Amino acid sequence: MRDFGGRLPVALAVPGAEGLALSALGWQAVWRLLTDDQALAVERVFCRPDEAPMAEDSGRPLADFPVVAFSLCYEEDYLPAAAALTAADIPLTRDKRPDFPIVMGGGPLAFLNPAPFLPALDLLFVGEAEAGLPEVLAALRRAVLSGADKAACLAAVAHMPGVLVPGVTRTPVARACATDADAATVLADPAHSCFVSGHAAFRDMFLVEVNRGCPYGCRFCAAGYVYRPPRQARMAALQTLIEDVSPRKVGLVGTALTDWPDLLPFLAWLRERGTKFSLSSVRADGITPELLTILRQAGLRTLTLALEAPSERLRRAANKHLSLDALENAVALAGKYGINHLKFYVIVGWPGECPEDFDDLAPLLARVAEAASIGKGKRGVAHATLSVNPLVPKPATPMQWAPMASVAAIEAAYARVREAAKPLPGFRVEVENASMARMQGLLARGDERLFPLIEAAAASGSFRRALKTWDGDEAFYLDRERDKDEVFPWDIVDIGVSRDFLWREWERYQQGVPTAKCPPAGCAVCKRCR
Template identity: 50%
Template sequence: PLPGVMVPGMSPERVRRAVVGASNVLGSPAYSCFVSSEAQFRDMLLLEVNRGCPYGCRFCAAGSIYKPPRHAEMAALQEIVERCEPHKVGLVGTALTDWPDLLPFLRWLAERKVKFSLSSLRADGLTDELLGFLRHTGTRSVTLALEGASRRLRRAMNKHFSEDAFLEAVARVSRLQFGTLKLYMITGWPDEGEEDWAEFEEFMSCVDAARKAGQGNRKKGVELVSLSVSCLVPKAWTPLQWADTPDEDRLKAAMKRFKGIVGRFKGMRFAGENPAQARVQMFLARGGEEIFPCLERAAEIGLPAAMREHDALVHDVLLRHAERDTVFPWDRLEIGVSRKFLYSEWVKYRRGMVTPPCPQDGCQACGLCGMDDFQSLPHGR
């Protein structure tokens, strides 16, 4: 069998993910195979800056399935840009500000009059130099991830998050007169409730105060704080694969609560994901081969209608409770992170315990999640 390739009905054993190299260098960064005005990201060449993430957020599939964390080399990205000659480049990565060549690469793009766009940034990675450059080159908005409504939830999800660093970043963004601050977070966490939402309201008061402090006497700075809230979709190969799927009514109640909180502040706007659409994602994310008849029917009449026809199946998949020894459909694939480690992280989630980020020295210096053993084995085992 080919390494990293599963053929349904012909691959009797677990199939190992193929990982090229064992260093922290991303040897072959991904990029757009075509650039088009009809694409979702119009006329933009998407470039992969880093793959994998060292922080270990327990809801994030990218932190598991793309281990070990690796950074692209600046020369490799420059070669791609010179070959494709795009008008605009979009940098994609799980932790852009961790890439040591981020600012030098942006300066290189600016010198060639190539526009650029960044995905969300970590507040603790924003320097005055980076923010100043972004503002000088015409960037009008900054996106920061809040993820959870309360400190308790952020700790449970292993979000390495400093409230002080976040608020300082808000003040600096406003001081440099960016027009829009975009925040995004997730709702539907296990045991999320009113206490978390009340703490979120207090924190948004602090965000508003930091924005105004950055404006100073000039009253110029961030004019709009836009909060986008999505619904938790427990993902395969993450500790939250053992979590129950959030109830649609509970998600609707949370969205209503967040909308009410944001509405109390002038210059803030709320956008929430439709919980019904999120439940469709959950069905697709949690199902195995048993949902194929529904998908086959969806090709004929559309997915919403097919799910209505297979209502009993949909409910069975969404309400399925996972125990420690539950066999998941995706267990047929071996990604490198051990199931034992993932379950220990699920236990830590419920206990509110933190796991440190991956060490910079690589997997062999850690040995915690199983990637060290995985990388030591020959491909295609």
């Protein structure tokens, strides 16, 4: 092992171009945490297509780093991560890599389902980086710089909280969670941008995390389960952060922004100091005249709302706490306060979905159009977009037992949505490619037998091309309802929500029975899902 001058070089790699990395809060949170340790020499690596990966600042090739750490956020990240290792002449599987580098993985996929990519990894960090990742890297540094070989370095961290070393660590590994024992519902260290750039997907915007997790328990949403307990930032902490950085524009990131009690005073504070801002999607029941006044004064012209399922029956089954009266009120206020564009998220392909569920959609859209005066000239909302996506039944949710809709069923549902929106002026429909959604589902629900598919995709540059030559059984992973006691590939991680609770929620989905949202007092009192 080379002498690194007392510091451990770590390549913090993002499977994608610079613009994606600079808009990923999790990756930037890890950057901040690790660069605080002066004993680590952390460098950024953006894994661009058809390029040998190198550190952005030093130009050091990826293979020269003793530790390569990938941030894995989406299933599609597997392809560029595998391609980067291959382009760097690093053996793709750990069994062919007895010597350094140590290839790590972390991010949301690490505590959803890391199994498909696990053959490529020497070490997986399961959980939130603030809950132990710096300590793991510090222990690796001590082992590496003491002259220990790779196996000894991995053994030194294999039993630390949140660490999974394949073949060494006993599973399941509990998700490391950054909570304060005295304030379990407080997000003590909200993530924020370390880099503000015109090259980012959110250009020239300083992103700040307002809340983590969601209390509503929508049965299809992984974020509502894997980030429990729901936590909210303190306004004073965010104000201090903004004052230290003095950004021109702030983007507020969270799953339930309008649940944050300090939202209105914080936005008013930003406006008073002349800082522009934007919000991710908000809940219909959180739209008020006060909020829209502030948003319009800040120049916001688009409002995004989640309608989710096409019928009230399916929304109830999905535990989507949406009042149609609140939705109508929200869009009416949008028209009154000068919102130019409404965007609605719609999901199709639900378990048990039938053509009759779409009978509710046309009158609902007509009701929305009338309330917001959509497409009726200057006195209302100019236009509306229905962004329609298929349900991908994700691990660690009640949907993990459900089959995924076929391409034909998804396309039929798209046609029904288009038919419902067709008579309404000002409406347009955008849809996700059904085959690509099924590919995401395959990677989300797969096991290590999918790794040859990932290898082939890295070689060919496309999952679609690789699927044509893959000899696996797609239907086994996607097209069957799972038994209650089936062992899942993702059972190697424990997200902190019990399997029994998820099964009860799956039964309640089938029965159409809602479940109350997480209580404000937090898990210490509730313990419902443990």
